[in-house]
Amino acid sequence: MSHVLVVGIDGATFDLIRPWAREGNLPNLARMMREGAQGLLESTIPPVTSPAWPTFATGKNSGKHGVFDFILPTGAKFELVNATSIQAPTLWQLLSEGGRTAGVMNVPVTDPPTPRNGFIVGGMLSPVGATFTYPANLLDRYASQLGPYRIAPHVQYKQGRAAEFAADLLEMVDRRGAYALQLMADHHCDFLMFHFQATDIAQHALWKYVDPAHPQYDPEAAAAFGPTVRQIYERIDSYIGAMTDRLSDDTTVIVMSDHGFGPLHYVVNLNLLFMDHGLLRLKPGAWTRLRAGLFRAGMTPASIWHLIERAGLQNYVWQVSKSTRNKVVGRFLSFDDVDWSRTLAFSLGHVGQVYINRRDTQPEGIVSNGAEYEAVRQQVVEALGQLKHPITGHPLVDRVLMGDEVAHGPFSSRGPDLHVVMDGFRTIAFPLFAADSRVVTRQIRGDSGCHRLHGIFVAWGAEVRQGVTLEGARIVDLAPTILHLMGLPVPEDMDGRVLDEAIAHARPVQFSSVGPETGKATGLSSEEAAEVEARLHALGYLG
Numbered sequence: 001m002s003h004v005l006v007v008g009i010d011g012a013t014f015d016l017i018r019p020w021a022r023e024g025n026l027p028n029l030a031r032m033m034r035e036g037a038q039g040l041l042e043s044t045i046p047p048v049t050s051p052a053w054p055t056f057a058t059g060k061n062s063g064k065h066g067v068f069d070f071i072l073p074t075g076a077k078f079e080l081v082n083a084t085s086i087q088a089p090t091l092w093q094l095l096s097e098g099g100r101t102a103g104v105m106n107v108p109v110t111d112p113p114t115p116r117n118g119f120i121v122g123g124m125l126s127p128v129g130a131t132f133t134y135p136a137n138l139l140d141r142y143a144s145q146l147g148p149y150r151i152a153p154h155v156q157y158k159q160g161r162a163a164e165f166a167a168d169l170l171e172m173v174d175r176r177g178a179y180a181l182q183l184m185a186d187h188h189c190d191f192l193m194f195h196f197q198a199t200d201i202a203q204h205a206l207w208k209y210v211d212p213a214h215p216q217y218d219p220e221a222a223a224a225f226g227p228t229v230r231q232i233y234e235r236i237d238s239y240i241g242a243m244t245d246r247l248s249d250d251t252t253v254i255v256m257s258d259h260g261f262g263p264l265h266y267v268v269n270l271n272l273l274f275m276d277h278g279l280l281r282l283k284p285g286a287w288t289r290l291r292a293g294l295f296r297a298g299m300t301p302a303s304i305w306h307l308i309e310r311a312g313l314q315n316y317v318w319q320v321s322k323s324t325r326n327k328v329v330g331r332f333l334s335f336d337d338v339d340w341s342r343t344l345a346f347s348l349g350h351v352g353q354v355y356i357n358r359r360d361t362q363p364e365g366i367v368s369n370g371a372e373y374e375a376v377r378q379q380v381v382e383a384l385g386q387l388k389h390p391i392t393g394h395p396l397v398d399r400v401l402m403g404d405e406v407a408h409g410p411f412s413s414r415g416p417d418l419h420v421v422m423d424g425f426r427t428i429a430f431p432l433f434a435a436d437s438r439v440v441t442r443q444i445r446g447d448s449g450c451h452r453l454h455g456i457f458v459a460w461g462a463e464v465r466q467g468v469t470l471e472g473a474r475i476v477d478l479a480p481t482i483l484h485l486m487g488l489p490v491p492e493d494m495d496g497r498v499l500d501e502a503i504a505h506a507r508p509v510q511f512s513s514v515g516p517e518t519g520k521a522t523g524l525s526s527e528e529a530a531e532v533e534a535r536l537h538a539l540g541y542l543g
């Protein structure tokens with residue numbers, strides 16, 4: 001009966017790992033890929049951290065666990081998701097109830113932590129100051145020796161701050177690696193999982209320095225800052241090596257990511273497109289008209305932000321009051337200006353998530369189910385078809401997936417009604433309202449990378465078949481695979497399958513009837529929500 005160690009590398013991609021592994025920079029990953037099984041790992045639609053990790057943890061699609069994004073939108077308002085939003089049993093709950101011990105560190109959407117047979121350290125959505133570990137004092141005794149545990153980066157990426165940004169991220173990796181090794185030494189869990197976030201953050205900001213084909217590639221800057229992304233992978237690789245040195249022989253090691261990564265070229269203000277097509281309308285008030293006029297004249301959150309940046313005030317704005325920037329942005333066009341009584345569709349989310357203003361899901365919904373809903377969806381598809389690539393003139397939209405093609409289950413109506421894939425994910429939607437007055441624009445924040453559908457899967461250990469390349473593995477397959485490896489039955493309502501082509505001595509999969517109940521969803525306090533929202537803004541996920 002195997003033990004399992006999972007190392008989650010957020011946003012890790014074989015496009016970077018394979019060449020670096022060949023060149024000898026990632027000796028531990030290279031060895032695991034050579035001696036184990038590997039393959040692309042299909043993420044969720046959208047390929048976003050927040051739905052992807054709960055899908056990993058539950059082995060179920062978003063329609064069954066209820067988490068579709070960082071947020072749960074209801075008209076003009078949205079709530080942040082947390083662990084209690086996950087309406088399906090997690091792997092750690094199933095292991096714990098199956099009599100196994102599980103230790104989980106930093107996986108997104110694991111906070112607030114629930115008592116388990118083992119330990120939990122909350123991930124990127126944990127509010128600072130709140131209890132983010134179980135047991136509550138889990139990390140206290142390490143702080144004096146290792147320094148305080150770190151959840152989020154201290155330095156936000158800006159042009160001219162790349163060196164400081166890089167040093168901070170490398171320190172965050174080291175801090176997390178040191179805590180991971182310490183927890184491994186002190187807690188002999190049957191299942192262990194450690195997650196590194198820095199790859200995702202670095203790739204968002206620095207992709208243009210590792211990709212000579214990127215429109216913003218600059219060889220001089222690339223020589224200076226390109227190595228940062230590789231160094232982050234190298235450090236994580238060395239921690240993987242240190243972890244595997246400490247493992248028992250019956251441990252299966254899985255290294256995986258929640259989505260892949262690639263270049264970001266353009267951002268689309270889908271809500272502006274919808275305004276142009278009469279799908280989204282503003283309130284008729286004079287102030288709104290004035291703001292809309294300013295907005296059309298180019299005075300937008302983005303241009304205001306550029307003014308602040310040019311005046312050198314951004315650090316002041318950011319550090320003195322985290323909400324100041326949002327207040328500045330909020331003075332201009334926002335969802336508060338939307339006339340919901342005349343709005344049929346809106347976009348919220350940073351890949352291409354589109355919601356129909358439905359009577360049965362939105363507080364001020366006007367679209368009825370059935371023929372009317374189908375007609376509005378069709379209007380949205382036609383509007384999206386008008387989007388053209390600014391350089392090639394080709395259609396920008398590759399695919400529009402209907403919400404019910406992507407998610408099925410009791411919570412499927414919480415999710416987007418349509419998902420838009422643009423230019424192979426090189427173009428994404430602006431998270432909230434607008435970046436500037438153009439529909440298709442360069443982004444405001446300096447991000448040059450964004451998510452891709454395919455992340456990585458590598459498995460290694462005595463129970464893993466050597467030299468296998470997996471085809472068609474999905475993130476939803478990992479929970480059933482791990483339960484099976486650990487000798488536990490797979491709940492039959494999981495959507496994933498056991499990846500038995502990767503297992504050396506395949507044995508029949510045992511299934512169990514539906515898993516245990518989950519707790520009730522509870523939100524954050526308003527202060528906690530404001531703080532986590534500010535963090536998501538800083539990471540670019542909320543604009």
Ligand SMILES: [Zn+2]
Nearest residue numbers: 010011049258
């Ligand atoms: Zn991610």
